[in-house]
Structures are given as structure tokens and as C-alpha cells.
Amino acid sequence: MKKKAKIERLEVCAIETAIDRTKPGPPPERETREQTRLRLLIKGEASDDDVDAVVDAEIKRRHEWDKEWCQELRERRKRLVALRRESQKNPVHLNSVQLEDLLDSEKVENCKRLRRDVYLFRNILYSVEGPYSEPEFKILIREEADRESAYFQRACGRHQECASEPLPLRRERIPERVRVAVWRRDQGRCARCGRREKLEYDHIIPVAEGGGSTARNIELLCERCNRSKGRKIT
Numbered sequence: 001m002k003k004k005a006k007i008e009r010l011e012v013c014a015i016e017t018a019i020d021r022t023k024p025g026p027p028p029e030r031e032t033r034e035q036t037r038l039r040l041l042i043k044g045e046a047s048d049d050d051v052d053a054v055v056d057a058e059i060k061r062r063h064e065w066d067k068e069w070c071q072e073l074r075e076r077r078k079r080l081v082a083l084r085r086e087s088q089k090n091p092v093h094l095n096s097v098q099l100e101d102l103l104d105s106e107k108v109e110n111c112k113r114l115r116r117d118v119y120l121f122r123n124i125l126y127s128v129e130g131p132y133s134e135p136e137f138k139i140l141i142r143e144e145a146d147r148e149s150a151y152f153q154r155a156c157g158r159h160q161e162c163a164s165e166p167l168p169l170r171r172e173r174i175p176e177r178v179r180v181a182v183w184r185r186d187q188g189r190c191a192r193c194g195r196r197e198k199l200e201y202d203h204i205i206p207v208a209e210g211g212g213s214t215a216r217n218i219e220l221l222c223e224r225c226n227r228s229k230g231r232k233i234t
């Protein structure tokens with residue numbers, strides 16, 4: 001009967017990192033009023049007559065955006081802390097909001113495309129498949145977690161030297177402080193088209209070509225702009 005259920009360990013969940021990410025970063029470096037004014041004039045987005053009003057509107061938008069962003073961070077933090085607590089006790093079937101809190105948009109899309117149900121249990125993400133109900137999947141995940149932990153205990157017994165060392169966790173490519181700085185600098189919008197949906201952190205110079213994970217080399221792009229950029233390069 002169990003053969004039809006597929007419980008697959010997806011990855012170690014970076015929930016601590018996700019919670020860290022909800023700390024508001026330092027205030028973004030922004031143009032001065034004068035710089036904004038000049039930019040709008042040079043780009044022809046304002047004329048001499050209306051430039052002051054346009055600058056005022058833009059500065060007001062920035063403040064509103066900061067407030068919105070802080071509020072969004074606070075809410076996300078609350079959700080994540082509750083999720084961390086619950087998932088230590090029981091497997092939690094993740095809804096789409098929780099998935100987006102935890103994973104980058106590429107992985108969320110992947111889960112959606114594969115129509116995968118994802119559960120979090122004790123810092124491990126599992127994907128499940130099979131003709132079972134949610135309570136049944138929760139039991140199957142616990143069994144899988146028990147099997148895995150028994151396996152690692154036995155293995156550690158065989159390799160005494162590793163017994164005291166924690167298992168290595170997968171490192172994230174882009175440090176949190178950089179993500180926060182980039183998000184704030186780009187104001188939560190695609191750097192090319194300004195969309196606010198499906199944003200991804202993109203290396204301007206790819207890592208493979210020596211580009212670093214610094215705020216200067218990373219920008220926010222929406223999925224669409226990121227894809228079209230990828231096509232141009234290849």
C-alpha cells in the first residue's frame with residue numbers, strides 16, 4: 001500500500017534565514033531632492049512648470065512604499081515565526097503564501113508547475129504524492145523523518161569523527177543583507193519594467209563570469225524581463 005505514496009525530501013529549509021530577512025535593513029541610499037529633480041527633467045518626465053509637483057509626488061510615493069514594506073515585513077515575520085513553532089511539532093502542509101515566504105519565486109513556480117504539495121517538518125521540506133489525505137501524509141512524513149534520523153545516527157556511529165559536527169547546510173547564493181539592500185534600492189519593483197510581481201534577484205554580471213553577490217551587481221527583475229535577458233545572452 002505504501003508503494004503509491006511518494007515522500008520526497010526536497011531540501012533543508014532556510015526558515016531562520018527567511019526570518020532574518022524580515023528585519024528591516026538600513027535606510028536605502030536614495031537620490032537627494034535635487035538629484036530627483038534633475039533626473040526627471042533630463043529624462044523629460046517633468047517640465048519646468050510641473051517639476052516640483054512631480055518631485056513631491058515621487059518623494060511621497062517613496063515614503064508610502066517604505067511604510068508598506070515595513071508592514072509587509074512585520075506580517076511575514078509573524079507568519080514565519082508561527083510556522084517555525086508549529087512545524088517543530090507537526091508536519092505543516094504549506095499554502096501558497098507560506099511557500100512564497102520560504103522559497104524564491106523560481107522554486108515556488110516549480111512546485112506549482114509540478115502540482116506538488118509541500119510539507120515542512122523540523123526544518124526539512126518534503127514533497128508528497130499519492131492517493132492519501134492530509135492526516136495520512138503527515139504520518140508518512142513522520143515515518144520518513146524517523147527513518148532518516150535513524151539512518152544518520154547509525155552512520156554517525158560508524159564515522160565517529162563526524163558525530164560532533166552538525167550536518168552541512170546548503171549555503172544561499174545571495175547574502176541576506178544584500179537581498180534587503182537590493183529590494184529597498186529597487187523599491188520592490190522590476191528594475192526594467194517596474195512590475196511588482198514575480199520578482200527575482202538577478203546577477204548583472206553572472207557568477208560564472210566572475211560577478212559577485214554584491215548589491216551593485218544584483219538587481220530585481222521580474223520573471224519576464226529575466227527570461228528575455230537570458231535569451232539575449234545565449
Ligand SMILES: [Zn+2]
Nearest residue numbers: 190193222225
Ligand atoms: Zn520586468
